Amino acid sequence: MMKRIKSVMFALWICLSFILTIASGSFVILYIFIKGFKSVDLEFLLSNPGGIPIGTEGGVFPAIIGSILLMLIAIVFASILAIATAVYIVFYCRSQRLENIADAIIQCMAGVPSIVLGLFGYSVMVVTFNMGRSLLSAGLTLGLMIFPFIQVRVEKAFQEFSRSAINASYSLGVSKVYTIFKLVLPQCRRDIVSSITLAGGFAMGAAAPIMLTGAVIFAPVPKSLSSPVMALPLHLYILANEGISMEKAYATALVLIALLIIINIFAMTLTLWRKEVKR
Amino acid sequence: MNVLELKDFRAYYGSKRVINNLNMAIKKNKITAIIGPSGCGKSTLLMSLNTMLEEAEGRTEGQILFNGKDVHSISKEEVRRRIGIVFQKPTPFPFSIYKNLTYAPIYYGVKDKKRLDGIVVEKLKISGLYEEVKDEIHGSALKLSGGQQQRLCIARALTVEPDVLLLDEPCSALDVKNTANIEKMLMNLVQDYTIVIVTHNLSQAKRISDYTAFMLDGELIEYDETHRIFTSPQDNRTKEYIEGIYG
Numbered sequence: 001m002m003k004r005i006k007s008v009m010f011a012l013w014i015c016l017s018f019i020l021t022i023a024s025g026s027f028v029i030l031y032i033f034i035k036g037f038k039s040v041d042l043e044f045l046l047s048n049p050g051g052i053p054i055g056t057e058g059g060v061f062p063a064i065i066g067s068i069l070l071m072l073i074a075i076v077f078a079s080i081l082a083i084a085t086a087v088y089i090v091f092y093c094r095s096q097r098l099e100n101i102a103d104a105i106i107q108c109m110a111g112v113p114s115i116v117l118g119l120f121g122y123s124v125m126v127v128t129f130n131m132g133r134s135l136l137s138a139g140l141t142l143g144l145m146i147f148p149f150i151q152v153r154v155e156k157a158f159q160e161f162s163r164s165a166i167n168a169s170y171s172l173g174v175s176k177v178y179t180i181f182k183l184v185l186p187q188c189r190r191d192i193v194s195s196i197t198l199a200g201g202f203a204m205g206a207a208a209p210i211m212l213t214g215a216v217i218f219a220p221v222p223k224s225l226s227s228p229v230m231a232l233p234l235h236l237y238i239l240a241n242e243g244i245s246m247e248k249a250y251a252t253a254l255v256l257i258a259l260l261i262i263i264n265i266f267a268m269t270l271t272l273w274r275k276e277v278k279r
Numbered sequence: 280m281n282v283l284e285l286k287d288f289r290a291y292y293g294s295k296r297v298i299n300n301l302n303m304a305i306k307k308n309k310i311t312a313i314i315g316p317s318g319c320g321k322s323t324l325l326m327s328l329n330t331m332l333e334e335a336e337g338r339t340e341g342q343i344l345f346n347g348k349d350v351h352s353i354s355k356e357e358v359r360r361r362i363g364i365v366f367q368k369p370t371p372f373p374f375s376i377y378k379n380l381t382y383a384p385i386y387y388g389v390k391d392k393k394r395l396d397g398i399v400v401e402k403l404k405i406s407g408l409y410e411e412v413k414d415e416i417h418g419s420a421l422k423l424s425g426g427q428q429q430r431l432c433i434a435r436a437l438t439v440e441p442d443v444l445l446l447d448e449p450c451s452a453l454d455v456k457n458t459a460n461i462e463k464m465l466m467n468l469v470q471d472y473t474i475v476i477v478t479h480n481l482s483q484a485k486r487i488s489d490y491t492a493f494m495l496d497g498e499l500i501e502y503d504e505t506h507r508i509f510t511s512p513q514d515n516r517t518k519e520y521i522e523g524i525y526g
Contacts, residue, residue: 168370168432171331172383172439173360182382187373 029257036254039247045255054218055235055244060252062221066135066229067204067259069222070215073139074146074203079196081143082150087180090158110148114208117145122212136225138214145209146199153195157188190270197267201260207233232256280307281344282443282473283328283362288341290323290332290497297323297337299497305443305490310465310474312488312505314481316520320497321477322367325445328475329362330355346442360387363436364445368452369428371420371435376403376412379420379431383439398438406434407464426457430464437472444468446476450483462487481521485509493517 051057121141239249
């Protein structure tokens, strides 16, 4: 009897947790959709913000472009470093100690709060390197934030790659570089691409790292890497925090969420596709 | 003629010695079988011969001479190209059959499509796979059966034109028919290559090898022509091992 009660309770707990998670997740998306849907139209997507204070009228076009550009800079910067680091740790590093130290540092980086990264970006890139509050400074700061995210996943993909296939390649007298580029990277491509896209979504949604490093209340679509930019999360923050227009804030949130969902679906498709290919 | 010669050879994993003062010479264009109980150092010996032991975090002392030259004086890549190895578990790359076989030749600079096609067909024919897979050469190598995968791996090892082919229990995961296929193939290959095979299967050693080496606890106990090892072993331990398995 006791056992039965236990198992029923357990099942109930699992079901409730599942329902709660799904429900709260869909609630957030649905709520934002309902609140924001009215204000999102083509004009909102394609025009500059206007009115006084700025944001009460017009759209978010520069913020959409700004967010996409920030994401691109962040993923290019972070993935080059992350893949190279993972290759080094898995294929070149001979010292277990160095490997542990590198892993520990990367774990720490993953744990640094994003506002602290923002402060770091501000003092190093904006002030010390004199790059100003710009697209580049903000993009690189975001890159720092997602670097550990990508590195950990890529390293895992490399670790899981069949050691015996790698040895079979070495035993043909083929160099390490050729093995990595022709055997390992192509086979891990989907893992790498999907972790980069997920990281891109993560970068696009972050407001804290870019507040101090390059995102501003209003700027036109950036003309160069050194121009300041608008970004959706910061725009949303300003609209809501300053009480400028809740209607526009929800619309902005909807656009941001839609972009993130598109990116995530893209990443998921890649991952699923990979599993099918493997079978 | 001796292709490979080991002099005072020792191998270690960390501080643990797994092969102890081994002296041995391997004859050209012959099949040499290495037999012995599990853990006696057979596979370690095989992997040392083409420096693959380094990849398994092992190290060696003493000399290995390849055609009279110390293998450490030749580049690792060159040694591995000229002394191919096939492992116990088939390890096809997750590509098509065709790409498995052109992987190494492309690395060595063969770019001409016709030559690559030629290599693929030739090696598939040598390994007896051609008739079985000729319609699906561009299909995934992972879809082949275990025996076919192993023959593909042997074919792949041959694409770089080695002088010596090392095989580490290549048939241990295969059924009788596939084993017979591989044995037949090895007996044909020995005209052009020197073959060293580690095997648990004494009757296999007896069937295909010209020379047999018996190892025990990291030492070479006896090394002679196969028929002599199996009919009149000099050392008692060899006799016991051979009889133990039979009886």
